[in-house]
Amino acid sequence: MQNILQHYIPEKAIPKVLELLNNDKLEFIVKKERKTRHGDYRKLPNGRHLITVNANLNPYRFLITLIHEIAHFEAFKVYGVTIKPHGKEWKYTFQHLMLPFINPDIFPYELLPLLAKHFINPKATSDTDHVLALALKQFDEKSDKTYIFEAPKGSIFKIYNGRKFKKGNKRVKRFECIEINTGKTYLFSPNAEIEVI
Template sequence: MKETLHKYLPERAVIPVMGMVKAYQIQLKIVSQRQSKHGDYRLKPDGYHQITVNSNLNKYRFLVTTIHEVAHLLAFKTYGFSILPHGVEWKQTFQKLMLPFLNPEIFPNDLLPQLARHFKNPTASSDTDAHLSVALKQYDIPNEKNFIFEIPFGSVFQIPNGKKFKKGRRIRKRYECQEINSGKIYVFQPNAEVDLLK
């Protein structure tokens, strides 16, 4: 397990994460990319705690995602399964678990201010925090995709399921975009990654 985690985590995070895996009897599975989520937690019928994390994440997002899922485990264990999945109990648990990792021995200096801001009130996904998402993306393997906020008004783009949209106006933090085939309006986060069509 240690050898595997060295491939996916910042070096100084490996031993603390391994400690959590052992202490809470976690079955940690590294899985193929899923479009809808970076990771998940579930209590299995045999009583084991299973956490899955996508294999394509950069090491900093992999760490944040892993701790996010461990926070679900501990919040449910501490407060019961009637709490909201991303409610106040989970937020407080996530903040406590992340605090020891928020240092320059683990995260680059340019990420630390974004992480510190995010963890004042963590959201259900790091993707819904546009500033953090953009900061984390610079450590991804480069690809040809663009963020919605980067492309010009009126541009046509495609999302992973093949649907095509035309970028519209910004409403608060999000963008209204019209699906080309149906004419329906959908709202996109500014940091949604899309393929710009010529």
């Protein structure tokens, strides 16, 4: 397991992550990129538990995602299966598990205040924290993708599945975008990755 982790998370985080993964009912798999999620957790029919994380994530996003999924396992183990997946029990567990990692030996200094703020009330995905998501993006491999908030109003763009949209007005937090083929309006998070056409 250590050999796998050393390719995906900061080196100083490995011992603590190994402790968290050291449960004979817990399986961990690194998956190829999935566009709709960074990772997931599920209980298997045989009673074991499976955590998956996308291989294409930078080390800091990978670590956050892995701890997020371990928090699901730990929260269900402690509080039972009737809790909400991202409810108060999960939030508390995620905060508790993540706290030892939020230090300059593991994360760059510029991320530490953003992580501290995010973990006051962690969300179902770090992507909904636009400031943190943008800060984490600087550690990604370079690509031709951009965030929707960076594109001018009226831009035509496509998303990962090839669907094309025209960027419209910003509501409170999200952007209204009209799908070119159907004319339907969809709301996009400001940090949705797009390819401007």
